[in-house]
Amino acid sequence: MSARARPNTPDLVAGSWDRCIRDYGLDPARIELDVVSRSKLSEHRDELGEVVSIARAEMENLAAQIAGSGYALLLTDAHGVILYNRVEQALRTSFRAAGLWDGADWSEFRQGTNGIGTCIVEHRPVTIHCADHFANRNTSLSCSAAPIRNAQGNLLAVLDASSVQCEGTRAGQTHTVALVSMSARLIEKCIFLNANSENLVLRFHSRPEFVSLIHDGMIAVDESGHIVAVDDSAAMQLGCDRREELTGRAIDEIFDMDAAALAERAGAKTQTVWPLHEHRRGRRYYARARSPAEVNRSQRVTAAHNDDAALRISAARRHQTRGFADLQGSDPRMAENVRCARRVVDRQVQIMLRGETGTGKEVFARAIHGVSRRSASPFVAVNCAAIPETLIESELFGYKPGAFTGARRDGMRGKILQSSGGTLFLDEIGDMPVELQTRLLRVLEEREVVPLGSETPIPVDLNVISATHADLADLVESGGFRKDLYYRLNGITLTLPAVRERADLHSLLRSVVAFEHDGEVAIKVAEDALSALVRYDWPGNIRQMRNVMRTALALCEDSIIRLSDLPAELTDQVDAHRGESGTAGCSADSASANPLDCAERAALLSALDENRWNITNTAGQLSMSRNTLYRKMKKHEIPPSRER
Numbered sequence: 001m002s003a004r005a006r007p008n009t010p011d012l013v014a015g016s017w018d019r020c021i022r023d024y025g026l027d028p029a030r031i032e033l034d035v036v037s038r039s040k041l042s043e044h045r046d047e048l049g050e051v052v053s054i055a056r057a058e059m060e061n062l063a064a065q066i067a068g069s070g071y072a073l074l075l076t077d078a079h080g081v082i083l084y085n086r087v088e089q090a091l092r093t094s095f096r097a098a099g100l101w102d103g104a105d106w107s108e109f110r111q112g113t114n115g116i117g118t119c120i121v122e123h124r125p126v127t128i129h130c131a132d133h134f135a136n137r138n139t140s141l142s143c144s145a146a147p148i149r150n151a152q153g154n155l156l157a158v159l160d161a162s163s164v165q166c167e168g169t170r171a172g173q174t175h176t177v178a179l180v181s182m183s184a185r186l187i188e189k190c191i192f193l194n195a196n197s198e199n200l201v202l203r204f205h206s207r208p209e210f211v212s213l214i215h216d217g218m219i220a221v222d223e224s225g226h227i228v229a230v231d232d233s234a235a236m237q238l239g240c241d242r243r244e245e246l247t248g249r250a251i252d253e254i255f256d257m258d259a260a261a262l263a264e265r266a267g268a269k270t271q272t273v274w275p276l277h278e279h280r281r282g283r284r285y286y287a288r289a290r291s292p293a294e295v296n297r298s299q300r301v302t303a304a305h306n307d308d309a310a311l312r313i314s315a316a317r318r319h320q321t322r323g324f325a326d327l328q329g330s331d332p333r334m335a336e337n338v339r340c341a342r343r344v345v346d347r348q349v350q351i352m353l354r355g356e357t358g359t360g361k362e363v364f365a366r367a368i369h370g371v372s373r374r375s376a377s378p379f380v381a382v383n384c385a386a387i388p389e390t391l392i393e394s395e396l397f398g399y400k401p402g403a404f405t406g407a408r409r410d411g412m413r414g415k416i417l418q419s420s421g422g423t424l425f426l427d428e429i430g431d432m433p434v435e436l437q438t439r440l441l442r443v444l445e446e447r448e449v450v451p452l453g454s455e456t457p458i459p460v461d462l463n464v465i466s467a468t469h470a471d472l473a474d475l476v477e478s479g480g481f482r483k484d485l486y487y488r489l490n491g492i493t494l495t496l497p498a499v500r501e502r503a504d505l506h507s508l509l510r511s512v513v514a515f516e517h518d519g520e521v522a523i524k525v526a527e528d529a530l531s532a533l534v535r536y537d538w539p540g541n542i543r544q545m546r547n548v549m550r551t552a553l554a555l556c557e558d559s560i561i562r563l564s565d566l567p568a569e570l571t572d573q574v575d576a577h578r579g580e581s582g583t584a585g586c587s588a589d590s591a592s593a594n595p596l597d598c599a600e601r602a603a604l605l606s607a608l609d610e611n612r613w614n615i616t617n618t619a620g621q622l623s624m625s626r627n628t629l630y631r632k633m634k635k636h637e638i639p640p641s642r643e644r
Contacts, residue, residue: 012122013132016113019121020134026112031135033099034110036081041103044081051156052083054190055148059086059159060386062183065547066161067357068540071176072100074160080107080117083157089385089431091164098141098164111135115143116160123147123155125181127173130166140166144177146184151195151220151229153243159184175567178551185214192231196220197292199228200266202251204287206237208273211288214554225251225259237285238278254278255285266291327360327367329511330504337364337494345372350489352429353467355496358543361467362427364496369423374463377422382415385428393436397443399452416449420460429489430470430481437482444488464489499538499545500626503614509533509549512542513561516550523553526562531639532570534615535630601636604629608638 020026036044045052052075059073063086066073072087072095082104087095095101108117112134119126125146133139145160161180193201199220205211217234219227230246238254240246252258256277257265265274266289273286328334344351345368353361362381369379387395398414416424426432432440443449444464448457466489475481502508509530517523525533529552538544552565563571604622611617619629633639 012118012126013113013128016108016118016121017134019108020112024109024112026134028112028134028136031110031112031137034105035099035101035103036105038103041081041083044077044079045083048077048083048157050194051148051150051187051191054194055157055159055187056084056086058183058187058190059084060383062161062179063386064358065540065543066179067543069163070165071161071163074100074116074162076106076116076120076158076160078120078155078157079105080110080120080158081105082116086386089428094164095162098138100141100162100164111138114138114141115145115162116158119145119147119158119160120155125177125184127177129169129173140164142166142168142173144173144180146177146181148184148187148191149232151192151231153232156191159187175551178555179547182214182551182554188231189214189218192218192220192229196229199292200263201290202262202287203290204234204237204276204285206283206285208286209559211273211286219246219251219254221251221259221262225262227251227254239281254280262289263291265289327364329502329507331497331502331508333495333497334502337496340492340494341368342371344492350491351465352472352490352493353465353496354493355467355469356498356541357469358541359496359498360542361496362425363542364494365423365425365465365467368465369425372423372463374422378419379423379425380415380419381425381427383427385431392433393439394452396436397439397449397451400454414449414451416443416460416462417451417458420462422463424462424464426464426466428468428470429466430468430472430475434480434482437485441482441485441488444485499541501616503616505534505615508542509545512545512549513553516546517553522559523556524560526560529561529563529566532563532566536570537627600632601638604632604636604638 020028055075059075063073067088070091072085072091074082074086075084076082082100082102085095085100085102087100099106105111106114106116108114108121111117113128114133114135115126115128118128125144127142127144129142131139133141141162141164143160143162145158147155148157148159150156159180161176199222202219202221203212203216204219205213205216210216215233217237218231219234220229222228227247227249230243232243235241235243235246238246246254250259251262256279273288275284276287277284328338341351341364351365351368353364355361365381366379369375382396384392394412394414396414396416398412398417443460444462446457447462448459450457472481472486472490476483476486499505499508509525513523513525533548540547548567548570549561551567552561555565556562607618607621611621615626615629619626622629624632
């Protein structure tokens, strides 16, 4: 066997290599990709049922946050077969070539040491980076994976983030595996709540601000007051090695509260956090309780008017409608967008939203829907870049029972029908295949849709908001987008500014922190951390900002976000600024500085004051980039903001 030299890796990777050689008899130079058949893939998906839908919802959110990073998100079952992938359009070819696609078997037994397969064996989050992979063909990959367990703690699936360009070190993947692990925990929370929809659910933590967040413990209690399920966090907080140590016991054996008192708390109209004590160690916790009816109403994944409503994790406040006042902030361009949107809503004017990835186009579309006459009807979002070309037609138009092999037994109402009477949001409309653009145009003009396999048109009450980060006019010119559809959708174009262009960056940061923070204790941001956040260019815009703050809130201690809680791309930029050469410049109390430096410092201060310390406007006035302005401010010891 032509085995490569074993890399200098942690015990986890070394143990996996031993299994590959000793137990599986694999040769790193001869490992090929195994892909299951379509029918087998359908069987694997059916085994997990609604878990796939719940996981897809969180994957959509996570993928949106890491857009542009070169990573794909993969969901596999407990056997290592990829059930669903979330890959950006431009990267699909390279990921398919690497075997990171639906139906591929990434079990450790088949592919050797890899993120998915090794996570399944180890039952814990792992990072398998570059040469950590056993197979020669996989050494260009960097993979971070986390297990997803059911309410009983059994492995159900694996969530993985992979890149086909191996860069940096394994230590540099810490942020990625942390994000994946957090998303896996969110999925587990929803699985637990769904599995216990008929039971009372107690959520608790030793700190009140963490109750109902990702790190709290959850205990499901039946009508008799006995524990039927607990999650890992609950077992850990109560000092138990296994969940089974708690299941089957009466709740009053654990806490100083019996079933009747707990039910009374759960049924209270006003849900507040209240203290309770455990018996064994006398420790105090804080808790909320939810009755079965409330769990069903606010947490259960339902499908009242939407066959794919499960694609939204109901607990996700990130999908709640935000008002225009929240969105416009104090930025003039956003204020103009809001003014225009208010004027045209309910006037049958088609709205197209332009903006870079992550600028909040879907959130803005939801706000438009929320103030329209259609607000009581469904808002249905479709990411045209996220759905494989082979599925987008059936997703949009639906199909009759038996329309094609693998179709649902009872057929499916498409997104267009689901949105009838409400709003259909077509994100990344520029990525819609040209042949489907023709069908969509016909639906828009005739106000009726014909599902696949059917000959009978169904009337629809359609209102479309579209969005794109691309220049559709250029796509029209090159033949990639139909001119008639472009003019049909483009009644008015509203361009959402990138974060680096916004005049209200400080208030935007505060708003994002408040939105992502569920606790009752105020969050503070350390001065050096705030400086890094303000100085950063935010290529992923608000989506990236939310992701960074969400992670920082989870990592921070004492309710203070510090520089160490921020990802490497922000802190590296701070280090780069610190390492720049040049004089310190003319500081406020320096009498012997270079006269040219003093003049430059004075000019900067004058321009900043004139623009009320708005970095974007100041940089524009001085005909320089924001980065250049920040460098000059650093050189002259001018802080990024001033009390005014």
